Amino acid sequence: MKKISLLLFGLLLTSNLVIAQENEVIENIMEEAEENSHLEELAHELLDKVGPRLVGTPQMNNAHDWAVEKFRSWDISAEKQKWGEWRGWERGIxxxxxxxxxxxxxxxxxxxxxxxxxxxxxxxxxxxxxxxxxxxxxxxxxxxxxxxxxxxxxxxxxxxxxxxxxxxxxxxxxxxxxxxxxxxxxxxxxxxxxxxxxxxxxxxxxxxxxxxxxxxxxxxxxxxxxxxxxxxxxxxxxxxxxxxxxxxxxxxxxxxxxxxxxxxxxSKENGMVPTFNTIAEIKGTEKPEEYIILSAHFDSWDGATGATDNGTGTIVMMEAARILKKMYPNPKRTILVGLWGSEEQGLNGSRAFVEDNPQIVENIQAVFNQDNGTGRVVRISGNGFLHSYDYLGSWLDKVPDTISQHIETNFPGSPGRGGSDYASFVAAGAPAFNLSALNWSYWNYTWHTNLDTYDKIVFDDVRNNVILTAVLAYMASEDPEKTSREQIKLRNHPRTGEPQEWPEPRSPTRKGGVDED
Known part of the structure; x- marks a missing residue:
């Protein structure tokens, strides 16, 4: 009995220590996000200085260089990864x-x-x-x-x-x-x-x-x-x-x-130019071959500066990575940040990454993607993964109530088939989740318009999204279990009555903007 009591005491002590550690890391994440935010600085540098990020333009390449330098200044390894080429074009007066x-x-x-x-x-x-x-x-x-x-x-x-x-x-x-x-x-x-x-x-x-x-x-x-x-x-x-x-x-x-x-x-024609993704990495310590990916498309149209599509998603993932590196420098699993190129022309950067990195995709713990505007996240779907509630639900339980109270969930949901880069990973069977945000008149006023500029950003909402993303990444890294990839049985299509199938991976356009011979 004495041995059993000691064992139970040890387990209880260990459990309490884990909970205390979790609470401390989450509290540190919140404090850093709220008291030492870099969001305004990042937005200014990306949107006002670098500017719009149309695929094939010098500004898109400048953005990749800027992001790599910024990650490295936070002691996070990063690089541009070439995935194709595009018609080079430069806007002039x-x-x-x-x-x-x-x-x-x-x-x-x-x-x-x-x-x-x-x-x-x-x-x-x-x-x-x-x-x-x-x-x-x-x-x-x-x-x-x-x-x-x-x-x-x-x-x-x-x-x-x-x-x-x-x-x-x-x-x-x-x-x-x-x-x-x-x-x-x-x-x-x-x-x-x-x-x-x-x-x-x-x-x-x-x-x-x-x-x-x-x-x-x-x-x-x-x-x-x-x-x-x-x-x-x-x-x-x-x-x-x-x-x-x-x-x-x-x-x-x-x-x-x-x-x-x-x-x-x-304007100026610049011939064919290389296209890239920016990939940053915080190496895991216990399970380095398993991955959490913080996902956002980096490119934009160039009627304005691409503030809410998708400058906000980009700075959320960069800021979350900065905070994680500072407050959680030795994650159990590897945390990657993927800033994808040419999402606007068909998810090309993320599709290329999925196609070129099957070993990473096979070992993904979770992908968290943010795209649609400046609002706080209010919807998360399980994207058709049968047991997504078991793990994503438990991670969400650790998100502060001030943030999670706004979020509606749909488990297990149905697989996303497009619209943003999470769909590239879902099609490959990897558990990927889109962090869907409030509208803030996105479709009429900023989505692909001449008004998508810095002044449309609601930084309080974006800060909420940083905390949400960082906490989810932390919990996904710490989870002792590997996430299940079991998929729901899809119902027949409501209009046609035909059986629905899980979306298939699609290859990217590797040579874009020109008529291929």
Whole structure:
């Protein structure tokens, strides 16, 4: 009995020591995150100094170099890992000005990978697409675009977001506006179909017909916000104008005023350039061949500086790694930080990592990914791993209540099939979890827009996400058990009734931005 009592006492003492150690590390993580945060500094350096991070640009490469240097300054080993190559392109000075019937500078920007105008620029009359009966009629009209700037987007009937109408308009007025907008949108889509082209193929047809350039406006249904993506032309410039200036030009063209604009867009082609992921490592001490991965895509579109897509996710993972290195320098398992390239073109960086590192993927304990904006994390799904509640739930129990109280969980959930880099790991059968955040008007105002800048970051929420990520990584590292990869049995598809299957791994685009031979 005495031996049994001593054994029980020893076990109890050991258990209490483990709990005390856990509490101390978690308290230290919280204190460091709140009292010695580097988030504002990281955001300033990444967003204001390095700037947007379009794949294939010098800024993307500068960002990788900056991250490697920053990790090393924290005594965390890091390197750029090449996974492919991309069309090299560099944005230059852009000016867009109306020069007739009066002079006015216009708010807009050259689209990514748009051909350059050279220093002299291009001056031309602006015309709009005609209403046509069929593709034959459109082909007859096409020669008239020669030497002209062609507007290819619908002129929006209002520049006020729906929430603004809903607040101030009468119910009848709001209803009338929506009905008229829907009718106009239907007519625009129908007319586009009649041309025989769509928004992807039309620019090439206009270029072939001799257009001097293309003008678009991809409004994001928010004040001053436009979606900004890439150009598909080979020789002529493509610019996107804010709704207000686009509408003015459109009305002038429709009324017969023959407006002219001058576009100077001094971009530069840099040939094929290497593309990278930044990988940082805190080596494990007891199980170094098992891995926790802190995941965020590093690239962005370049209409702005990519603050919430995905500067915030990037600085969360970097700050969590900094704090873990300081407060938990000898993790049991290896902690990797993956800052992926070219997520925006199809999860290419993370897919390449999964494809190139099967031994790491096979031994992943957990992946924690953050992408969608500046808000505090409010949703986590088990992503279809049958026993995810057993381990992820127990880790979440250790997260401070001030943070975990906001989080809804869905266990076991269903496998994510895209949208962000966690899906690359889920497809390979590795337990990967997306830390989904509050909206903060993400879709209208910052997702891929010209407004995705430093000032949109809510640092209190981002700090919450740092603590959440660091605690989850700590608990995943300390867990004596390896996480289960057993998958749920997927139900039949609700629409088709066909059996659903677990997503399959997909290979990345290793040579991008060019037509491959």
């Amino acid at each position: 852009t000016h867009i000005d109306m020069v007739h019937p009066r002079v006015q500078s216009l708010a807009g920007r050259q689209l990514a990978w748009s051909p350059s105008t050279g220093k002299k620029g291009v001056t031309a009359e602006v015309i709009v697409l005609p209403e046509v009966e069929d593709s034959i009629a459109f082909q007859k009209w096409l020669p008239s675009v020669k030497g002209k700037m062609v507007m290819i987007s619908m002129n929006q009937p209002t520049g006020r977001p729906d929430y603004n109408w809903e607040e101030f308009a009468t119910e009848a007025s709001f209803k009338k506006m929506k009905e008229e907008r829907e009718k106009q949108s239907d007519a625009w889509r129908s007319n586009m179909e009649k041309t025989g082209y769509n928004h992807r193929t039309l620019p090439g047809a206009l270029e072939k017909a001799g257009a001097a350039g293309i003008v678009s406006s991809n409004w994001s249904r928010g004040f001053g916000a436009n979606k900004v993506f890439g150009a598909s032309t080979k020789k002529i410039p493509v610019v996107d104008l804010n709704l207000e200036d686009y509408g003015m030009l459109y009305r002038l063209a429709e009324s017969g005023s023959k407006p002219q604009i001058k576009v100077v867009a001094e």
